[in-house]
Amino acid sequence: MPRSNTITLAPSDFRGVTLVGGGPGDADLITVAGIKALLAADVVVTDRLAPRELLADLDPSIEVIDVAKVPRSRFTAQEEINRLLVERARAGKNVVRLKGGDGYVFGRGFEELLALQEAGVPVRVIPGLSSSISVPALAGIPVTHRGVVHEFTVVSGHLPPDHPGSLIDWPGLAQMRGTLVLLMAVENAGAIAAALIDGGRSADTPAAVICDGSLPTERTIISSLGGLGSDIAGENIEPPAIIVIGEVVTLAG
Incomplete structure (x- = not known):
């Protein structure tokens, strides 16, 4: 079957958390699957090193939560991030957790997956280009x-x-x-x-x-x-x- 060049939305009936690796920072280096997940999101919980340029192009109705961890400055505890993900997902929202690089390479992605599974929240993983x-x-x-x-x-x-x-x-x-x-x-x-x-x-x-x-x-x-x-x-x-x-x-x- 010929491949289509059209980017379509992820399934709209998914209600849970998608852990997206956003790549090294350039917005062009996120995967197609990552873009699809962002376009289908109700809530995006983002890191400092994620491709934040993409956030400006999202629909204004999408809630964006910045949980940046800045060295020797602003800090969001991992427990608070986990709480936000569970809370928004339990409210019936389609949540994207947007990280820089790949979430499983020193990105605490698996910690978040375990927390979501323990809370009974549906979760899926989209790998990213590791920096x-x-x-x-x-x-x-x-x-x-x-x-x-x-x-x-x-x-x-x-x-x-x-x-x-x-x-x-x-x-x-x-x-x-x-x-x-x-x-x-x-x-x-x-x-x-x-x-x-x-x-x-x-x-x-x-x-x-x-x-x-x-x-x-x-x-x-x-x-x-x-x-x-x-x-x-x-x-x-x-x-x-x-x-x-x-x-x-x-x-x-």
């Missing part, structure tokens, strides 16, 4: 390349290596030859770099910091593992930013 892969690609950096690396690892850097709550084997990561992609790591980049060097990774390992990936303000800073912390401070880099560590950085232009 861990798409942002380096847009900056000209492949996370893998034949003959260069055979693996890449995506790591959350929201906790420093010496934090008692860290679940990451930093010495083990330091021994790997592949690409490391760090998310939420701007604040702890210096400490992470030091841990990797202490574990055996060369201080000369190429590194890149990609700020505001996919947006008009995107910029890339090329550095090294040893200079990562000082370069981030010197360039006044703020989140959101993706850090790529490995030989693939040398392939970028």
Whole structure:
């Protein structure tokens, strides 16, 4: 059967919550399924890193709830987000939970799914482009390349290596030859770099910091593992930013 180029609405009889991964930020990079869900929504609960440009094009009757979590500033507790989702869905609304990237890659998407299931609320998932892969690609950096690396690892850097709550084997990561992609790591980049060097990774390992990936303000800073912390401070880099560590950085232009 020939494919249609027409975007149609998601089934109008769905009454529950759709967890939508919105991609890295550029409104053009959300999936077609994600757009369909937005067009059919009664309520949109959105994150700071979601493609917020799309919200301006929604019907004015759609309720938009901003639950942005801003580093060292405004914060919406996850329990409050869960409560809002359950409350609106139980009121018979078709709710879209719009997140940046993919909701299952350090996005607490599965936590929300479990909370909704526990509350007896119908829920479905629409994956999104993870910023861990798409942002380096847009900056000209492949996370893998034949003959260069055979693996890449995506790591959350929201906790420093010496934090008692860290679940990451930093010495083990330091021994790997592949690409490391760090998310939420701007604040702890210096400490992470030091841990990797202490574990055996060369201080000369190429590194890149990609700020505001996919947006008009995107910029890339090329550095090294040893200079990562000082370069981030010197360039006044703020989140959101993706850090790529490995030989693939040398392939970028």
